Amino acid sequence: MRRHTARRLQPVADILFGAWLIARKDLAIEFRTRSAFLSALVFALLGLVIFYYAWDPTAVAATDLAPGVLWVIFTFSGLLGLHRSFGVETADHAIDGLLASPVSREAIFLGKAIANLIFVGAVQAIAIPALALFYNVPLGNVAAPLIAIAILAAIGLVAVGTLFSAMAVNTRLAELLLPMLALPFFVPIVIAASQATSKLLSGRPVIEAAAWLKLLLAFDIVFVASCTLAYPFTVED
Amino acid sequence: MSSKISTAATPIVEVAELRREFGATQAVAGVSFSLAPGECLALFGPNGAGKTTLLRVLAGLLKPTSGSARISGIALAGGPLARSRVGLISHHTMLYEALSARENVSFSARLYGIRDAKTRVEDALRRMSMLERADASVRSLSRGMQQRVSIARAMVHSPQLVLADEPYSGLDESGARALTAVLQELRSTGTAIIVVTHNLIEGLSLATHAAVMQRGKFVRYDAAGRVDAKSYAATYREALATGG
Numbered sequence: 001m002r003r004h005t006a007r008r009l010q011p012v013a014d015i016l017f018g019a020w021l022i023a024r025k026d027l028a029i030e031f032r033t034r035s036a037f038l039s040a041l042v043f044a045l046l047g048l049v050i051f052y053y054a055w056d057p058t059a060v061a062a063t064d065l066a067p068g069v070l071w072v073i074f075t076f077s078g079l080l081g082l083h084r085s086f087g088v089e090t091a092d093h094a095i096d097g098l099l100a101s102p103v104s105r106e107a108i109f110l111g112k113a114i115a116n117l118i119f120v121g122a123v124q125a126i127a128i129p130a131l132a133l134f135y136n137v138p139l140g141n142v143a144a145p146l147i148a149i150a151i152l153a154a155i156g157l158v159a160v161g162t163l164f165s166a167m168a169v170n171t172r173l174a175e176l177l178l179p180m181l182a183l184p185f186f187v188p189i190v191i192a193a194s195q196a197t198s199k200l201l202s203g204r205p206v207i208e209a210a211a212w213l214k215l216l217l218a219f220d221i222v223f224v225a226s227c228t229l230a231y232p233f234t235v236e237d
Numbered sequence: 238m239s240s241k242i243s244t245a246a247t248p249i250v251e252v253a254e255l256r257r258e259f260g261a262t263q264a265v266a267g268v269s270f271s272l273a274p275g276e277c278l279a280l281f282g283p284n285g286a287g288k289t290t291l292l293r294v295l296a297g298l299l300k301p302t303s304g305s306a307r308i309s310g311i312a313l314a315g316g317p318l319a320r321s322r323v324g325l326i327s328h329h330t331m332l333y334e335a336l337s338a339r340e341n342v343s344f345s346a347r348l349y350g351i352r353d354a355k356t357r358v359e360d361a362l363r364r365m366s367m368l369e370r371a372d373a374s375v376r377s378l379s380r381g382m383q384q385r386v387s388i389a390r391a392m393v394h395s396p397q398l399v400l401a402d403e404p405y406s407g408l409d410e411s412g413a414r415a416l417t418a419v420l421q422e423l424r425s426t427g428t429a430i431i432v433v434t435h436n437l438i439e440g441l442s443l444a445t446h447a448a449v450m451q452r453g454k455f456v457r458y459d460a461a462g463r464v465d466a467k468s469y470a471a472t473y474r475e476a477l478a479t480g481g
Contacts, residue, residue, distance in 0.1 A: 018348065021344065021347050021348060025333070025336070025344050028335075028336065028340070029333055029335045029336060032335045032336070032374075033335050088333065088335075091333075091334060092329050092330045092331060092332060092334070093327065093329035093330075093331050094331050094332060094333055096296075096298055096325065096327065096329065096331050097325070097331035097332075097345065097390065098348070099297070099298050100296045100297055100298055100320055100323065100325045101320065101321075101345070101348040101349060102317035102318070102320045102321035102348070102349060102350070103317070103348050104316075104317060236299075236300055
């Protein structure tokens with residue numbers, strides 16, 4: 001019985017191992033070049049500054065403005081990293097080496113998504129404290145639930161974005177096509193994340209944000225499962 | 238040019254009536270052949286004849302429209318297991334230029350689940366005379382050196398079938414010699430090879446079998462022991478004149 005269970009789990013273990021290898025490789029490349037991370041970070045910080053100076057504090061309270069600013073910035077800075085995700089594979093057809101290897105297509109997708117999640121998480125780790133600083137929003141009491149929202153929203157954004165990055169990369173208008181394809185699917189995630197963030201930053205009890213968190217979790221489950229299953233079809237000619 | 242290894246052995250690759258269509262275009266239009274361990278098929282033909290498509294189907298990068306292909310007895314549709322037995326070399330290096338030569342080959346070794354990856358990576362790089370530059374980033378290497386690293390990457394898991402699409406592209410004389418030596422060594426250890434090239438001399442020097450492909454079909458195919466360089470040159474020129 002135990003041997004039978006182990007045999008059934010082996011493909012899952014193989015997929016996770018392959019995904020980890022690919023994620024590690026992508027992070028090593030990003031660590032060497034830092035091109036996408038720095039671009040995304042500079043974009044996020046500039047976005048915060050621009051919104052700050054465009055903001056009339058007498059008309060809109062910081063706690064009302066900050067959630068929207070935060071998620072607009074994460075959405076667009078994330079796209080920079082997502083575009084790069086499969087971009088590194090097209091240079092000299094590295095993707096052919098991956099696809100010809102025994103690693104499953106699902107592992108390739110998950111590896112890319114894990115690397116993108118760490119990328120987006122790193123941008124968030126700097127941008128959220130920067131937002132607190134610029135908009136004078138106290139995060140002390142809501143740090144833990146805010147981190148949960150950030151992680152849940154990032155998982156959904158990355159799943160959808162990674163799939164569309166794979167679809168757009170071989171087109172001539174990849175930079176244009178990726179946001180056009182991905183943004184409509186980002187909308188429900190961004191609405192849920194910004195609503196949950198708004199509840200937290202306005203000092204409402206965490207339980208009031210719970211419904212939005214559950215919705216984010218549901219989006220994550222649907223998007224991760226459907227995008228993982230859909231990816232193999234994007235690489236079959 | 239005849240192979241010393243018996244063709245009666247279990248074939249490494251068996252292709253039967255393989256077809257691959259792109260819309261109305263038949264890129265591969267019913268190709269059949271088989272190669273036993275240690276045999277090498279040199280594939281010639283004009284641009285657009287379907288040579289690269291055939292290799293991409295056998296590498297698992299494209300699904301065949303119809304027909305069948307088996308690698309070491311495993312149907313290509315079997316996916317990962319069949320792909321694990323194949324090594325792919327192309328005129329594209331398939332390398333990550335931000336990583337070092339060693340990191341690229343090591344990444345490939347781990348993808349193929351090699352346990353003693355470190356030793357195998359060293360060995361593969363040594364065979365392609367790239368050990369001294371192993372820690373240099375691929376970006377800093379010349380085109381020829383990148384191609385050597387790419388070949389080391391394709392060989393690191395000791396494939397049973399090597400698919401080489403214009404493998405001599407970008408290699409200098411010493412690189413080409415090293416590649417020929419590696420391919421001959423692989424043949425002697427039972428690896429089957431399919432090499433696509435426009436260079437008849439290089440192709441036929443390795444080949445036990447040879448074929449000229451045109452419009453997706455083998456217009457000429459000679460099995461072991463019957464490959465004649467002169468007549469191949471004539472058929473190839475004829476195919477070039479009429480196009481792919």
